[in-house]
Amino acid sequence: MNYSKVVWISVFLLFCFNVNAQEENEKDLIQFSGVVVTADSLKPIPFVNIRIAGTTLGTSADYYGFFSFVAHKGDTILFSYVGFGTSRYYIADTLSSTRYSLFQMMQTDTILLTETVIYPWPTISALEYAIINHKVQEDDYDRAMKNLAIEEMKERGDALAMDGAMNYRYQMQQRVNKAYYNGQYMPYQWLNPFAWAEFIKAWKEGKFKKKN
Numbered sequence: 001m002n003y004s005k006v007v008w009i010s011v012f013l014l015f016c017f018n019v020n021a022q023e024e025n026e027k028d029l030i031q032f033s034g035v036v037v038t039a040d041s042l043k044p045i046p047f048v049n050i051r052i053a054g055t056t057l058g059t060s061a062d063y064y065g066f067f068s069f070v071a072h073k074g075d076t077i078l079f080s081y082v083g084f085g086t087s088r089y090y091i092a093d094t095l096s097s098t099r100y101s102l103f104q105m106m107q108t109d110t111i112l113l114t115e116t117v118i119y120p121w122p123t124i125s126a127l128e129y130a131i132i133n134h135k136v137q138e139d140d141y142d143r144a145m146k147n148l149a150i151e152e153m154k155e156r157g158d159a160l161a162m163d164g165a166m167n168y169r170y171q172m173q174q175r176v177n178k179a180y181y182n183g184q185y186m187p188y189q190w191l192n193p194f195a196w197a198e199f200i201k202a203w204k205e206g207k208f209k210k211k212n
Helices: 003-027 124-132 140-147 150-159 164-180 193-204
Strands: 029-038 049-052 058-060 066-072 076-081 084-090 099-106
Touching (some): 058 066, 084 099
Antiparallel strands (some): 049 076
16 A cells, blocks of 8 residues: 555544544533522622632632633532632533533631630739820820910010010110100109019019029
8 A cells, every 4th residue: 555545544534533522522511600609698709719620720700609611521610719618519421401500509617716815914003004104195286285385485485585676676665765755854763663563573583683
């Protein structure tokens, strides 16, 4: 037999085999759909990871727990989600329909932990001491009210030296007083009882003491 004829016959048989295998494989495909719910309350579980066992093929459920993808008859489907145990479902290889749907229930995977009580202070007395000696940090409003206090403003005014505007005002007042009493004697303040009262008050308050 000619060698070229053998090659062509082999290629033809291989093509027929691939076509038959593809037809058989397409006959095993089904549209697998369903909804994933909780086993206790039958509430939909959103965004569940759904995968065909042994492969990287699969899909994810939507917000309402619904899913739909193409699978083969005889595949094992894995359902996994955080807080739930992994569920398995085997698609029967004897299905006659090309569509299959189900409600897949998943059990919660609960881990019980022992009770833990956290105390910020070792004893009640330490807590009371921390509360009593706690200093609340001042904010901008508190600092503004402290700076605008009457006593604070008075102390700042006494310690503040006269500026150019105040010296000018004082000099102009002296000239006005001199011009007002022009041609006559100016009154002496040592005969003014009110001036004496102010002097005695200032002397008692220590305003005449020498400041360092």
